[in-house]
Amino acid sequence: MTSTVITGMGVLAPTGLGAAEHWRNTVAAHCRIGRISRFEPDGYPCRNAGQIEGFVPEEHLPSRLLPQTDHMTRLALTAADWAVKDAGLDTGDLPEYAMGVVTASSAGGFEFGQRELQALWSKGPAHVSVYQSFAWFYAVNSGQISIRHGLRGPSGVLVTEQAGGLDAIAQAKRHVTDGIPLMLGGGVDGSPCPWGWVAQLTSGRISSTEAPERAYLPFDADADGHVPGEGGALFVMESAQSARARGASVYGEIAGYAATFDPPPGSGRPPTLGRAVELALEQAKLSAAEVDVVFADGAGTPELDRRESAMLRDLFGPYGVPVTVPKSLTGRLGAGGAALDLATALLAMRHGTIPPTANVRPAPEHELDLVVRPRKTAVSTALVLARGHGGFNAAMVIRKPAGPEGKGGPC
Amino acid sequence: MSRRVVITGIGVVAPGATGVKAFWELLTAGRTATRRISFFDPAPFRSQVAAECDFDPLAEGLSPQQARRMDRSAQLAVVSARECLRDSGLDLESFDPSRTGVVVGSAVGCTTGLEEEYVVVSDGGRRWLVDDEYAVPHLFGYLVPSSIPSEVAWEIGAEGPVSLVSTGCTSGLDSVGRAVELLREGSADIMVAGATDAPISPITLACFDAIRATTPRNDEPATASRPFDASRNGFVLGEGSAMFVLEEYEHARRRGAHMYAEVTGFASRSNAFHMTGLRPDGTEMAEAIVTAMDQSRITPADIDYVNAHGSGTLQNDRHETAAFKRSLGEDAYRVPVSGIKSMIGHSLGAIGSLEIAACALAVEHDVVPPTANLHQPDPVCDLDYVPLTAREGRFDTVLTVGSGFGGFQSAMVLRRPERSAR
Amino acid sequence: MLNTTSRDTDENGSENTMDELTGAELMEIMRECSGQGEEVEAGRDPLDLSFADLGYDSLALLETASRVERTYGIQLAEEDVAAARTPRALLELVRRTAAEAA
Numbered sequence: 024m025t026s027t028v029i030t031g032m033g034v035l036a037p038t039g040l041g042a043a044e045h046w047r048n049t050v051a052a053h054c055r056i057g058r059i060s061r062f063e064p065d066g067y068p069c070r071n072a073g074q075i076e077g078f079v080p081e082e083h084l085p086s087r088l089l090p091q092t093d094h095m096t097r098l099a100l101t102a103a104d105w106a107v108k109d110a111g112l113d114t115g116d117l118p119e120y121a122m123g124v125v126t127a128s129s130a131g132g133f134e135f136g137q138r139e140l141q142a143l144w145s146k147g148p149a150h151v152s153v154y155q156s157f158a159w160f161y162a163v164n165s166g167q168i169s170i171r172h173g174l175r176g177p178s179g180v181l182v183t184e185q186a187g188g189l190d191a192i193a194q195a196k197r198h199v200t201d202g203i204p205l206m207l208g209g210g211v212d213g214s215p216c217p218w219g220w221v222a223q224l225t226s227g228r229i230s231s232t233e234a235p236e237r238a239y240l241p242f243d244a245d246a247d248g249h250v251p252g253e254g255g256a257l258f259v260m261e262s263a264q265s266a267r268a269r270g271a272s273v274y275g276e277i278a279g280y281a282a283t284f285d286p287p288p289g290s291g292r293p294p295t296l297g298r299a300v301e302l303a304l305e306q307a308k309l310s311a312a313e314v315d316v317v318f319a320d321g322a323g324t325p326e327l328d329r330r331e332s333a334m335l336r337d338l339f340g341p342y343g344v345p346v347t348v349p350k351s352l353t354g355r356l357g358a359g360g361a362a363l364d365l366a367t368a369l370l371a372m373r374h375g376t377i378p379p380t381a382n383v384r385p386a387p388e389h390e391l392d393l394v395v396r397p398r399k400t401a402v403s404t405a406l407v408l409a410r411g412h413g414g415f416n417a418a419m420v421i422r423k424p425a426g427p428e429g430k431g432g433p434c
Numbered sequence: 435m436s437r438r439v440v441i442t443g444i445g446v447v448a449p450g451a452t453g454v455k456a457f458w459e460l461l462t463a464g465r466t467a468t469r470r471i472s473f474f475d476p477a478p479f480r481s482q483v484a485a486e487c488d489f490d491p492l493a494e495g496l497s498p499q500q501a502r503r504m505d506r507s508a509q510l511a512v513v514s515a516r517e518c519l520r521d522s523g524l525d526l527e528s529f530d531p532s533r534t535g536v537v538v539g540s541a542v543g544c545t546t547g548l549e550e551e552y553v554v555v556s557d558g559g560r561r562w563l564v565d566d567e568y569a570v571p572h573l574f575g576y577l578v579p580s581s582i583p584s585e586v587a588w589e590i591g592a593e594g595p596v597s598l599v600s601t602g603c604t605s606g607l608d609s610v611g612r613a614v615e616l617l618r619e620g621s622a623d624i625m626v627a628g629a630t631d632a633p634i635s636p637i638t639l640a641c642f643d644a645i646r647a648t649t650p651r652n653d654e655p656a657t658a659s660r661p662f663d664a665s666r667n668g669f670v671l672g673e674g675s676a677m678f679v680l681e682e683y684e685h686a687r688r689r690g691a692h693m694y695a696e697v698t699g700f701a702s703r704s705n706a707f708h709m710t711g712l713r714p715d716g717t718e719m720a721e722a723i724v725t726a727m728d729q730s731r732i733t734p735a736d737i738d739y740v741n742a743h744g745s746g747t748l749q750n751d752r753h754e755t756a757a758f759k760r761s762l763g764e765d766a767y768r769v770p771v772s773g774i775k776s777m778i779g780h781s782l783g784a785i786g787s788l789e790i791a792a793c794a795l796a797v798e799h800d801v802v803p804p805t806a807n808l809h810q811p812d813p814v815c816d817l818d819y820v821p822l823t824a825r826e827g828r829f830d831t832v833l834t835v836g837s838g839f840g841g842f843q844s845a846m847v848l849r850r851p852e853r854s855a856r
Numbered sequence: 857m858l859n860t861t862s863r864d865t866d867e868n869g870s871e872n873t874m875d876e877l878t879g880a881e882l883m884e885i886m887r888e889c890s891g892q893g894e895e896v897e898a899g900r901d902p903l904d905l906s907f908a909d910l911g912y913d914s915l916a917l918l919e920t921a922s923r924v925e926r927t928y929g930i931q932l933a934e935e936d937v938a939a940a941r942t943p944r945a946l947l948e949l950v951r952r953t954a955a956e957a958a
Contacts, residue, residue, distance in 0.1 A: 067566055087891030087911060090919075091709070120703060120721060128600060129578045137562075140552050140637055144559025147858060148478050148640040149926060153919045155641040157709045157839045160542055161579070161600035166840025169704040175718055178704045178842060179608060182543075182580045182598040190597060197615060221555060221566040222548075222577035281621070283532070284596040287588040295593050298532060357578075412574065413584035415596060478858050636858060645918060646934065710915065 026278070027196045028424060030271040031110025031259030033102035034366050035211060037073040037252055037353040041105060045363075046370045050397045052381040054352050056235040056250050061134075061215050069229045071238045072215050073252025073354030091154040092167065093132025095253065099164040099211035100171060102257045106207060107172060110259035111271055114172040123176030123203060124168045125195040126257070127187025127210035127358035128161040134216035135159055168207060168257075176203050184411030185320075186282065188255060188361030189419045193280040195260050206260045209365075212357035213253030223251050226412060228324055236382045239355075241321030241348045242328050242393055244386040249323040252350075255359020256366040273424040274369040278404075279307030285414035296320075296410065297334040299418040307420040309404060311338050314420075316377050316394075318364045318407040321348030323355075327410070332389035341390035345398065348380040361409035365419065368405040372423045375401055438698075439617045440851055441794050442691040443522025443679030445514035445628075448788055449485035449672055449778045452494065453517060457788075458795050461803035462824040466777045468670045470655045471634065479639045481648035483655040485672035485779025486634060489513075500585075503572045505544035506632035508582045510675035510784075515586045515626055522679035523691060524624070526591060535594035535622040536587045538677075539609030539629030541602050541783030541838070543579025546635040551576065586626060586677070594622045603743075603838030604702065605629050606676070606786025607846055611700035613680050623685045628677030629787035642671065645710060647747060659780075660807045661744030661773035662751050662815040669745040672779025676787035678794075683851075694794040695832075699726035699847035710839050712749050716757025719835060719843040723761035726845040732831060734765035737847075739802045741789045741834040742819075744773020745780050750837060755815045757835070757843075770827075772820040776806035786836045786844070793832045793848050801826050877928065879903045882947050885923050890916035903944040910943070921946070930954050 032042055037055035039045035048055070056073050064070035075098065080089055083101040092100070103124070107114055114122065136159035142150040157163055162180045169178050177198050181190045188210035195208025223229055230248035232238040239250040266273050281302030283295035304311060317339075320331055335346060349367050350360055371377055377398040385393040403423045410416050444454050450467025451457040460467065468485045476482035491501040491509045495516070501509065519526070551573055555564040575581030580598045587596045595616055599609040606629030613627030642648040649668035651658040659670040686693055703718040703725075727733065740762075743754055758766040774792050775785065796802045801824050808821040830850045837843050883902060886893065893910035896902045902910060907917055921937045924930075924946075930953050940946040 063563060066563060085891070086887075087893075087916075090888075090890050091915075123704065129580075133577075136637075137552075137564075139641070140549060141556065141559050141562060143637055143640050144553060144556065144858065148480075148636070148643055149922060151637070151640040151644050153644045153915045153922070155637070156645055156647070157602075160602060160839070162541070162602045162838070162840040162842070163709075165601070166704075166709055166842070169706045169841055170708065173706045175704050175706045175721075177702045178601070178840075179612075179702070180600045182578065182600055183583075183596070184578045184580045187580075194612070197619070217563045218552060218555070219577065221564050221569050222573045224566055225569050225571055226574040282595040282597070284535070284584075284587050284593050286531070286591070286593060292531075292593075295532070411580060412578065413581055414587065415580065415584075475858075644922065645915060708913065711913070 025262045025264060026276050027199045027260055028263050028266050028276045029258045029260055029274045029369060030266050031106045032256055032274065032366050033105030033109065034256045035075060035098045035102045036254035036363050037075055040078060042366060042370060049349050049352060049367060049378045050376060052352065052379050054236050054381050056238055056354050059215060062217050067220060069224060069231045071235050071250045073250055075254050091158055093135035093158050094214040095212055096132055096163050096167055098254060100167055102211050103168045103207060106257045106259050112259065120176045122174045122205040123178045123198055124165050124174050124207040125179040125191045126164040127181050127191035128164065129182060129184055129187060129212050129357040130219055131161045132158045132163055132214065133219040134214035137216045137218040183415040184413060185355060185357060185360050186409040186411035186415035186417040187358035189407065189409045189417035190282055192258060192362065192365065196277050199260055199262055204261060204265050207257055208260055209255060209257035209362035210358035211255035211257060212359035213251065215253065239323050239351055240383050241323045241351060242332065242385050242389050242391060243383045246323050246325055246328055250354035252354030252356045254356050254363060256362040275372055275421045275423055277419065278422040279303035279420035281418055283416045285416065294330050296416040297338060299416045300338055300406065303418040303420045309420060314344055314404050314406050315402045316371065316405050317344055317346045318368050318405060319346050319348050320408045320410045321350065322410065332391050336390055342392045344392065345377055345394050346391045347377055347394040349378045351381045351383060361407065364407050368407050368421055372402045372405060375399060377402065437618045437620065438683035438696055439614045439680055440683050440686050440693040440696045441678050442681045442686050442693055443518040444694065444791050444794060445517030445521060445677045446791050447487055447489055447510045447514050448674040449487050452489060461774055461777060461792055462801055464804045464806050464822055464824060466656050466806050468655055468658050468779050473634055474636065480643040480650050481639060482652040483658045483670050484634045485670055487673055504585055505547035505576055507540055507544055507630045508585045510632060511538055511582055511630035511677060512585050512589050514628065514675040514677040515589055518626065518677045518679050519590055524679060529624055531591050531593035533594055533623040534592040535616060535625050536583045536592045536596045537599055537609045537613045537625060537627040538583040538586055539599045539605030539783045539787060540579055540582060540631050541600060541605050542631060542633045542638060544576035545638060546632050547576040549635045549637050582630060590626055592626065601838060601842045602840045603782050604786055604836040604842040604844040605783030607836040607844040608702055610678065610787060610790055611702065611846060614697045614700055617680060617682050623682045625680045626677060627680055628675065629784045630675035631782040631784040632673045633782050634671055634673050657807045659746050659776045661746040661776050661805055662811055662819045663808050664810045664812045666746045666751065668747055669775065670779040672781035674781045674784050674788055676791040693851040695797045695848040696851045697846060698849050699729035701725035702842060702844040705841040705843060707841055712753040714753060714756060716753050716760055719754065719757035719837060720760035722843050722845040723833065723835065726847045730847040734762040736831045737762065737765065737769050737833050738829040739796055739832040740769055740771040741793050741832065742771050742773040743835050743837045744775050744805065746775060751812065752814050755817060758817060766817055770802055770820045770825060771817050772803055772805045774803050789834050793834045796829050796832060797848060797850050800829055802829060877950060879947055882943055886912060886916065886920045889919040889923055904942055906941050924950055928954060930957055
């Protein structure tokens with residue numbers, strides 16, 4: 024079976040516009056969680072978010088795309104452009120049906136949706152935009168990206184709350200395995216609007232801590248929930264042969280993946296994230312001892328953190344593997360979060376550095392080797408974990424490319 | 435040899451029909467279930483007709499807590515999932531949860547619940563800074579529609595891969611297609627897969643009004659959905675759910691399960707053209723059809739029936755007719771093609787699965803449903819659309835297609851299991 | 857209950873009157889509704905270019921027509937809007953409809 028490699032990435036996150044800026048700020052542990060600026064958060068019990076500063080859509084996208092797109096779709100279109108460029112592709116030049124796109128979504132273009140709901144209910148049906156029929160719906164990013172780049176291959180959209188980023192990448196990989204030459208995959212998400220915010224609050228998992236640097240503390244004794252954020256990452260994926268044939272440089276190989284689902288609360292059955300890890304490692308033909316770093320889900324609520332650390336102890340032993348949660352800098356980005364983690368993991372392999380978990384003093388009960396300062400070390404194999412509200416688990420194993428074509432060399 | 439996938443259970447909640455039996459009776463009788471909207475006063479809207487389900491969650495066996503917690507789309511999915519499981523004869527206690535997964539397709543998820551709650555927290559649309567004090571506890575499940583497959587997975591005890599597929603109006607084909615892929619690659623032995631949508635709400639009506647996609651034929655609600663007819667002028671919004679038990683062939687054979695059909699081919703392509711517009715020549719849908727036929731190792735001569743997307747919009751029915759001619763050649767004129775949206779409307783993401791159910795039942799019963807309300811075909815639509823009356827025959831190999839906003843074009847081939855044995 | 861008024865009012869609550877709509881204003885409405893159109897060659901009047909050449913699709917036309925209807929409190933015939941190929945044709949349709957309504 025041919026291996027699937029990643030040859031391009033487009034990153035848009037609170038930590039940076041582009042992979043380079045994201046990596047600099049991540050290693051420097053610049054926390055980008057702050058008070059919500061997109062609307063007035065004063066009246067709400069939780070007021071922090073991880074927001075992208077300095078993104079001016081007009082600088083990245085044609086004017087005619089703006090009235091028909093939600094903020095998160097503009098971010099996704101820009102990330103797609105960057106991923107394609109990074110991979111050295113000219114999408115105008117592809118054979119027919121040679122490339123598709125799979126994205127993860129969580130709430131669609133929700134800010135756009137709120138605006139149109141308000142127009143409908145305060146003014147009437149004639150005031151609803153013609154673009155509402157697709158600007159809100161979950162498929163919008165895959166649709167808009169496929170049009171912008173002429174991608175006529177298989178496309179898709181998955182929703183598994185915050186596990187979606189990995190699931191979409193795995194679906195794209197499946198198409199590459201089936202013989203589609205090139206795929207875009209990943210997730211970019213989040214448009215904090217009052218209506219979406221109020222819906223987020225009902226999850227019961229949002230931190231109400233006022234100080235931004237104390238609001239999302241996975242594996243800390245003070246963990247009291249998480250902070251939502253916006254952004255994510257998209258990737259160009261292709262077979263190793265295809266990458267070799269066109270001389271593309273490779274970030275890494277997707278060596279294994281599995282998704283599982285937790286039984287309902289109160290069932291008495293155990294959670295299943297550990298089984299996802301075992302299956303992903305088995306697919307990658309790796310033992311737990313060969314994993315150099317785990318990018319944990321890091322939910323930031325005591326019970327979910329305890330479950331994850333218990334699973335890591337079971338599989339790797341107490342303090343058995345370096346663990347990090349760089350999303351402590353950005354908040355959790357909905358369907359984009361796990362995709363951003365994958366980007367960070369690929370960059371960690373490239374730079375030989377494990378980026379830190381910011382602001383956290385690991386609680387001893389977890390018995391984790393939580394990386395809280397950047398750690399210089401060779402990273403050949405990384406495990407990325409993601410969990411979605413409602414029971415979704417995903418685990419992905421990536422491997423540093425062997426040989427000279429890799430972007431893994433010293434730089 | 436690659437693993438084969440068969441349908442061993444079907445569950446349906448459709449307009450005018452709860453349960454597979456009633457659904458098949460409605461379709462083969464050529465009855466329509468479209469009517470003036472009764473859920474709310476449709477007077478302010480351009481299109482005031484829909485295909486509504488007469489569905490009572492409590493009467494269908496959901497607990498009061500489930501009915502409260504779930505959006506209607508999730509209720510429909512859980513009820514049809516229960517039926518497909520019963521139909522499959524699978525014993526809940528005897529299958530391995532870790533080898534069982536769920537895929538639900540939905541175009542707009544819990545939009546109806548989101549809109550109802552929005553009206554409450556925004557004081558009828560008067561506040562941008564909506565009031566969190568009035569938010570119901572299950573609102574997060576409405577915000578992120580992966581709550582729907584969660585409910586289905588909890589219901590059946592699945593602990594394998596679970597997901598929601600949301601590719602607009604091809605969601606119901608793509609969700610089953612994804613389940614087939616997961617079974618083939620060995621990630622599961624049983625998948626409960628299908629689709630649901632309950633989009634009949636003011637915001638969805640308004641957004642289709644705005645682009646003139648739905649029909650304004652308000653004075654004739656029962657005959658408002660007219661795919662391929664010269665007088666068609668838009669689709670009729672619908673709702674519903676169909677769910678299936680899909681099983682790896684050997685797994686089904688070992689337990690002596692009834693097999694409705696084998697899913698032998700599935701492909702999806704994008705038109706990369708326009709979010710709502712279609713390229714008139716149907717190129718990408720044709721490509722999806724050809725790919726699904728290749729996977730099934732069949733030629734157009736093998737196709738006995740085509741279940742069309744047939745939405746009843748001007749552009750769709752032409753686009754699709756062109757796609758059939760392009761992919762099936764001369765056989766496009768031979769093979770019967772019909773559109774059940776003429777009877778049960780267009781339930782967005784759900785309809786693809788309802789159409790798969792119709793295909794599986796056509797293979798089972800050797801009858802294909804008609805295209806209702808087709809009296810005067812559009813001259814550009816010059817195929818055999820099985821007007822008005824169901825047709826008996828031998829239907830071993832059937833094709834179903836879908837087309838959706840965002841440019842998605844999907845095709846699936848189903849075959850009588852003994853025909854497809856290789 | 858849904859509000860069913862379809863007409864916009866300005867901040868003072870007064871309605872706009874028809875004779876205000878000029879070709880330049882129509883182009884501005886289009887820009888607001890659907891973004892900046894394609895560059896127009898010097899010496900050519902954008903009002904006489906096709907919507908397609910200006911880079912506007914059928915949705916842009918519908919959005920613009922809807923805005924004009926709300927702003928001026930008129931109802932354009934759907935078939936006529938669909939048949940309009942240039943901004944000038946749409947402008948003439950708006951003026952004709954307003955005159956008939958008056």
